[in-house]
Amino acid sequence: MLNLKPHQLAHLSRIFFSTAAALWLAFGRMLEGAELAGESTQPPLDAATKRELLEITTQLVSDWKAGNAWRIAARVHPRKGVRFSAYFEDCINPKSIVFDCAKMRAFWTTRRVYTWGYYDGSGDRIRTTPSRYCREWIFDHDFSGPDRIVMERETGSSIDSRHLRTAYPRGRAVEYFVDPTEGHMDWAALAFVLERYRGRWCLVGVLHRTWQI
Amino acid sequence: MLNLKTSKPFRFGHILLGAALNALVWAGGLAVAYAEEEPKLPLLQPAAKRQLLAITTRLVAAGKAKDAVRFAAAVHPGKGVRISASYEDFAKLEATIFTPALMRNFWKSVEEYHWGNPAGSGDPITLTPAEFARRFIFDRDFTAPDRIEVDRVWEWSEHFVINRIRAAFPNGRWVAFSVKGPGPKENPEWSGLAFVFERLQGRWYLVGVLHQTFPPRAN
Secondary structure, rough: OOOOOOHHHHHHHHHHHHHHHHHHHHHHHHHHHHHHHHHOOOOOOOOHHHHHHHHHHHHHHHHHHOOOHEEEEEEEEOOEEEEEOHHHHHHHOOOOOOOOHHHHOOOOOOOOOOEEEEOOOOEEEEOOOOHHHHHHHHHOOOOOOOOOOOOOOOOOOOHHHHHHHHHOOOOOOEEEEEEOOOOOOOEEEEEEEEEEEEEEEEEEEEEEEEEOO | OOOOOOOOOOOHHHHHOOOHHHHHHHHHHHHHHOOOOOOOOOOHHHHHHHHHHHHHHHHHHHHHOOOOHEEEEEEEEOOOOOEEEHHHHHOOOOOOOOOHHHHEEEEEEEOOOOOOOOOOOOOOEEHHHHHHHHHOOOOOOOOOEEEEEEEOOOOOHHHHHHHHHHHHHHOOOOEEEEEEEOOOOOOEEEEEEEEEEEOOOOOEEEEEEEEEEEOOOOO
């Protein structure tokens, strides 16, 4: 058959493996692209629902700004509670912190220290009181005057990421985005995830996003 | 076919070369992406953005309800409001300007105006204000937008559009609403509505309304 010298065999194997690697990469990218381009699992929202969501989240933003715990607690999902994520990716962490309505009501009055997640650079635990967490990880920018409000689950957008879709398959997110000032990486985004429960939109997630290492 | 005897041993040089070329292309792309025109105006404070957002939300609701009186109350008393569905005409005199008094009759007026030439066909639009608003301005339900952008590079961010707005209103601040997805009937895939404001005596007044779609509408 094929009489190959060792160096020829080596050459052939290099060709074979490099081609295989290239194909593997291309195939992976293709899958990734297909996943990104894939239809969202949910149907597009109708106008009335979008308007309702926008009104609810506008109210939520001003409530978070004013520290109006009772109003927020009234909006929290009665069964699931609200999950806080210091970074968007944290939402798939099953151990991440969930507040029920009662805890939410005491958000600005309690002095209890909770673990909210981990700093993405050092990996240290984020351990603070709720009011401090709000100051540093939820309302660190004034989201009541945002640069951008994003409602749609558009392809590749942050609120249609795999993480969010995995963590809240039936949730709808509204993202408030504050653009960076010139020459800084100080942009921030705050997303509220709402789910319908007994005909009412309830808050199930508060996600924060900044520049990460 | 591959001649094994004469072919050279495999080298990684060309991979490095390819990587270098790729890096060059990427760097070029990034350079183009970052070579955006810097905003000449100072950034808005959150309070101002909040005000603009609130005003625009009310305006959109008024537009949907055809409430010309509420709409007229927001119009700049000196300059009026420039309404256009064509960014090309936006900075020109061709675009129709409505003073608050004219604006109060916007949905009642039977007079036909020339609204400029839209990007789709270039044919001049001659319609009554109500018909024009129905077909070109509030062609979607902007009270339920997919995206709202406040005085920043927006979704439909072709820079010439922003430059046209800047050319028309050097001190203008805008809020842009956009709705995505195919609309009913002949509506295009994407529709955006921008409201341009200027500050006068501590209040924000409407000076411009610019509408745009993709693909551009012809008539």
